Amino acid sequence: MMSTAMATELQLLWAAVAIYTLAGSTAIGATVMARRVERWVLALVVAGLVVHAASLALRWERVGHGPFITLFEILSSNVWSLSLVFSIAYWRVPAIRPSAAVVMPVLFVLMGWMLVSSPGEGHFPPTYRTVWLYIHVLFGKIFLGSVLVAVGLAGIILLRRAGFAMRHTARMPDSVKLENLAFRFMILGFVFETLMLIAGAIWAQDAWGRYWAWDPLETWAFLTWIMLAFFVHARVTLRLRPHHGALFIIAVFVLAFLTFFGVPFVSTAPHKGAV
Amino acid sequence: MNTITARASATAVTVGVAANALRRLASTRLTLLVIALLALGVMLYDPSAGRGAWLLVAPLTLAALNLLGAILSNGVLRRNAALLMFHFALLAIVVLVAAGRLTYLKGQLELAEGETFSGQLTKMESGPWHRSRLEQAAFRNDGYRIRYAKGVKRAETRNAVQWLDDSGQSQHAVIGDHTPLTRLGYHFYTSFNKGFAPVFVWQGRGAAPQRGSINLPSYPIHEYGQALTWTLPGTQTPVWTMLQFDEVLLDPLRPSELRVPKRHSLVLRLAGERHELTPGMQLALPEGVLTYERLTLWMGYTVFYDWTLPWLAAACFFAVAALAWYFWRKFAAQPWDA
Numbered sequence: 001m002m003s004t005a006m007a008t009e010l011q012l013l014w015a016a017v018a019i020y021t022l023a024g025s026t027a028i029g030a031t032v033m034a035r036r037v038e039r040w041v042l043a044l045v046v047a048g049l050v051v052h053a054a055s056l057a058l059r060w061e062r063v064g065h066g067p068f069i070t071l072f073e074i075l076s077s078n079v080w081s082l083s084l085v086f087s088i089a090y091w092r093v094p095a096i097r098p099s100a101a102v103v104m105p106v107l108f109v110l111m112g113w114m115l116v117s118s119p120g121e122g123h124f125p126p127t128y129r130t131v132w133l134y135i136h137v138l139f140g141k142i143f144l145g146s147v148l149v150a151v152g153l154a155g156i157i158l159l160r161r162a163g164f165a166m167r168h169t170a171r172m173p174d175s176v177k178l179e180n181l182a183f184r185f186m187i188l189g190f191v192f193e194t195l196m197l198i199a200g201a202i203w204a205q206d207a208w209g210r211y212w213a214w215d216p217l218e219t220w221a222f223l224t225w226i227m228l229a230f231f232v233h234a235r236v237t238l239r240l241r242p243h244h245g246a247l248f249i250i251a252v253f254v255l256a257f258l259t260f261f262g263v264p265f266v267s268t269a270p271h272k273g274a275v
Numbered sequence: 276m277n278t279i280t281a282r283a284s285a286t287a288v289t290v291g292v293a294a295n296a297l298r299r300l301a302s303t304r305l306t307l308l309v310i311a312l313l314a315l316g317v318m319l320y321d322p323s324a325g326r327g328a329w330l331l332v333a334p335l336t337l338a339a340l341n342l343l344g345a346i347l348s349n350g351v352l353r354r355n356a357a358l359l360m361f362h363f364a365l366l367a368i369v370v371l372v373a374a375g376r377l378t379y380l381k382g383q384l385e386l387a388e389g390e391t392f393s394g395q396l397t398k399m400e401s402g403p404w405h406r407s408r409l410e411q412a413a414f415r416n417d418g419y420r421i422r423y424a425k426g427v428k429r430a431e432t433r434n435a436v437q438w439l440d441d442s443g444q445s446q447h448a449v450i451g452d453h454t455p456l457t458r459l460g461y462h463f464y465t466s467f468n469k470g471f472a473p474v475f476v477w478q479g480r481g482a483a484p485q486r487g488s489i490n491l492p493s494y495p496i497h498e499y500g501q502a503l504t505w506t507l508p509g510t511q512t513p514v515w516t517m518l519q520f521d522e523v524l525l526d527p528l529r530p531s532e533l534r535v536p537k538r539h540s541l542v543l544r545l546a547g548e549r550h551e552l553t554p555g556m557q558l559a560l561p562e563g564v565l566t567y568e569r570l571t572l573w574m575g576y577t578v579f580y581d582w583t584l585p586w587l588a589a590a591c592f593f594a595v596a597a598l599a600w601y602f603w604r605k606f607a608a609q610p611w612d613a
């Protein structure tokens with residue numbers, strides 16, 4: 001039987017998902033119809049974030065630990081943090097707003113996946129009782145959020161190149177400028193990914209007596225980092241065209257996405273702490 | 276041509292060749308290749324098979340040379356302090372990791388309650404240049420408490436340890452989870468590996484009595500395999516030993532704590548005969564007398580030594596700071612909402 005606390009928590013989550021969906025659809029509609037309803041989009045996303053935060057807080061209170069353990073928790077907290085990062089970028093950098101048409105579907109996929117994954121509880125191991133967990137997770141979330149913003153812009157660049165969405169994104173800067181802007185968000189992500197890896201290594205040394213052991217999650221996260229280093233260099237050395245840059249950005253995001261939501265749950269030797 | 280000009284032109288040629296080599300070594304196209312090779316190496320490397328270290332060593336060596344070349348000769352890097360410092364920190368990280376790998380030690384050991392570490396490891400790997408001072412890192416396991424949450428989920432570990440400091444003073448600490456014991460640069464961590472340790476006294480014929488314990492297989496992982504064969508000291512006699520108890524120590528339905536069972540017995544099988552012993556009982560054998568004293572717990576520790584850790588952390592933070600500084604200035608020159 002489901003407890004009432006859990007029922008409330010899930011109802012709030014559903015409500016948040018409904019609001020996000022409305023916000024996302026409005027944003028996509030705004031791009032497609034070139035209508036200026038962006039204030040509404042922002043207001044709706046903020047409302048979704050608040051309701052979702054309440055759901056996350058209730059769960060935190062009920063299970064006694066943050067949303068870091070099960071796939072459901074990780075998806076939920078990332079839907080929240082990605083929406084937050086994107087809405088901040090949406091608010092502060094109006095030029096990117098039409099890219100919501102690319103970003104929102106990615107968030108919809110995450111939300112759909114979250115709704116079909118089991119909301120049961122996981123075990124919070126003693127090695128997770130450290131401030132490094134929060135630092136590591138925070139940096140990771142900023143990293144993924146920044147890359148998602150870049151993905152939105154990369155998507156527009158690629159859509160334009162394929163001949164779609166020219167009219168709908170006409171009020172955005174040209175693709176060269178867009179790629180430069182996307183690159184800024186990639187660099188922001190890069191700095192935070194570097195910090196995430198450092199914090200993770202410090203935590204691993206603390207908790208398991210080794211700072212790096214090439215477990216699948218560490219390996220994949222490092223590969224993402226290497227790929228970013230390659231991108232940064234290729235961009236100056238090979239003078240990449242905007243759509244090449246855009247493809248790199250998408251590839252980095254796919255790799256990071258698989259690392260965040262795939263590797264810990266399919267690997268037979270999960271991140272040491274999770275067992 | 277006289278000798279002086281011949282020498283001068285030979286020097287010029289050497290300098291020219293060196294400059295050319297440096298330019299190639301510093302090539303930013305080589306950097307792309309190096310980064311790609313590193314990615315490939317990381318994908319193919321498989322430490323569990325204990326092989327393929329060269330897959331990382333080769334691209335990292337090339338990266339170090341490439342970085343060194345660029346730091347010495349690339350105009351863009353040299354003109355930009357922040358970028359130069361970032362790449363210098365990267366080079367420092369590669370060098371420190373190499374130094375760490377050459378001098379590290381990683382091992383495992385087991386100590387029964389009351390037992391002192393003598394430098395003996397049950398498992399060990401180390402860099403070729405590690406000079407062991409483990410014997411000087413002695414400490415005693417004074418016993419531990421491990422709580423379990425419902426569902427036999429391990430919660431905190433608290434292990435009391437004791438050692439003598441340089442001035443011969445006895446020092447105490449409680450270690451576990453995030454708190455290792457650090458002695459002479461060796462970090463000792465408690466591990467999930469722990470179990471029961473029966474303590475015996477063995478008095479061989481005409482020999483002095485000796486006390487010792489055997490560490491039964493890890494508990495609760497091998498809950499149903501609490502048996503072990505060992506040999507009586509100074510003899511060839513194998514002793515098969517099994518621990519028996521009825522109590523539910525770690526209850527899946529409620530929180531619990533690992534401890535010695537209130538009532539238990541040891542089943543010993545030696546020379547074709549079966550014996551059941553409770554604490555205090557003795558067994559008279561042709562080779563001597565075996566007394567079963569009591570049951571305690573043993574703890575498995577991992578030990579890790581790597582002197583580069585603080586330097587590595589410093590280099591990493593320095594690298595991020597330089598990177599952030601470089602891009603901060605670069606991006607601040609133009610608004611985000613261009």
Ligand code: HEM
Pocket residue numbers: 229232233235236237301302303306309310338339341342343345349351352358362365
């Ligand atoms: C392996 C040897 C490496 C060498 C020889 C090298 C060399 C260089 C050089 C010469 C530049 C200036 C490029 C230019 O503006 O023409 C540069 C830029 C840069 N490098 Fe490296 N690098 C190496 C590895 C790395 C790695 C592993 C990273 C990242 C993690 C990295 C991050 C960067 C960044 C962020 C820039 C600035 C790019 C920009 O302004 O857009 N480098 N590097």
